[in-house]
Amino acid sequence: MRDGTTEEVPPTVAATKREREYARKRQEKWEQRQAQARARRQRAFAIVAIVAVLALVGGGFVIANLGSAANPTATPTPRAAGDCPAASTEARSGGDLPDPSAAEDRTWTATLDLCAGGTDSQVVVELDGAAAPQAVASFVSLAKKGYYDDTPCHRLTTQGIFVLQCGDPTGTGTGGPGYSYGPIENAPKDDVYPAGTIAMARQGNDGESMGSQFFIVYQDSTIPSDTAGGYTVLGTVTSGLDAVQAVADEGKSSGTGDGPPNSPVIIEGVETQ
Template identity: 50%
Template sequence: MANSNKSAREAKARVARMEANQALHQEQLQRRKRDNLIAFIAIAAALALAAVLALTVFSPKSDADATGTDASTSSADASAEPSTPAPSASAPVETNSPTVPKGETAQGKTFTGTLTLNGKPLGVELDGTKAPQAAAVFKSLADEGFMTGKTCHRLTNSPNFGVLQCGSLKGDGAGDPSYQWGPVENTPADGKYPAGTIAVARANTVYSNGTQFFITYEDTNLPQGDGGYTIVGKVTSGLDVVTGIAKDGIANGATDGAPNTKVTIDSFKLN
């Protein structure tokens, strides 16, 4: 009788252990599923953030945007990055502002000169054959001395996405609604902007270019879904000036924002 009771207790214990193991196994399965879901969401969020950064980084901010959020190029920032302003009433879609020079004035011409940042010169070249409208605009801005004293307000530092953006009217990234133009010209079909590229920043339409431009200090890939960004020229010497600024980093340790080193345009001269 004692042996029988012992056998019954052992059987119950085995059943209890088996049930406990099954419960533990089920709990582990649920935990793995939960962890996998969390990891998937985190990866998706990271990819979305990267896309946004890539899409918005070159967009001038809307003058009406007091929050400091960049307008989306949406394409992209792009990443990217937020609110998309309607085209300004003073510069309707597919209409240049009256003060914008005609592209014919630069057609077929090559302009060479110097862009000086913080006392350090960069040799530059603008291509009036591939981007006549953009070349005409920046030749005019250079001749008027518009860029003197302006700043480079934005720096990015991500893999395949390194740019310095300059030329904002007030130094805060906002565009000038009274000076907008198009179309987009000379954009790479593959979305690759080699190191040393000088391209034009814009907002959400192909006629929303303004006075802002960006320099890629490393090979950069940008979405081209909404037309891309006009490549107006290239840096022919002194790109190390920009890479040096990039090495100093971005405010608050960000990958997209104001450079730690304040960057001022001392002069922009073209022949």
């Protein structure tokens, strides 16, 4: 997998002004997600209340329908066509590369809020901070800073290897956080990346060129190592891979098996814990 990062695009505004703007946007996104979560809880409570009333009338109906009330966000939420937020097209700074110790030698949970084709969905990932401490520390740091908010997934491959690549705010495949790192961590020795793998993109033959771009494997793929080795595996998707598969089913915009997805994908935000 390639990450075409060459050098950071010179900023067009003062760093302090840009950081204030990012902070404002992150606050707005957080408030929006909180409002959506409250609305979902209110809907869930309403459904549970209805189910409780129905339970007084007929218990068999309750057993059949309690699952949807208990998990109201299990299915994607449709929007009006084209109602996803506008994707970022500008370079961003990710600050300084965090020390690997920031991964805390533990498993992290990352929830990616996606909008694809006017439909909201979530991809939940377990990040292995013990096996890939530098990569996980970087990913978590960028997520907490809002670096990934409203960024596009710019690349879909549908032949040979099967991945959706994201993490470049410019949407060009050449953007990065202003730093790069290595070496490669936790790469499979057999070059097999099972469906659900999330791994770091990098420049070919350069194990020190990882930045912000990552890819999600939606179908078992053999990705050959190059002179630098394999690709750092951050972790595994635990739920929501069907949303990525749905994007893949829509195909890519080029005829080469490698290009922007036909169904544009926006990462609205990433929550980590």
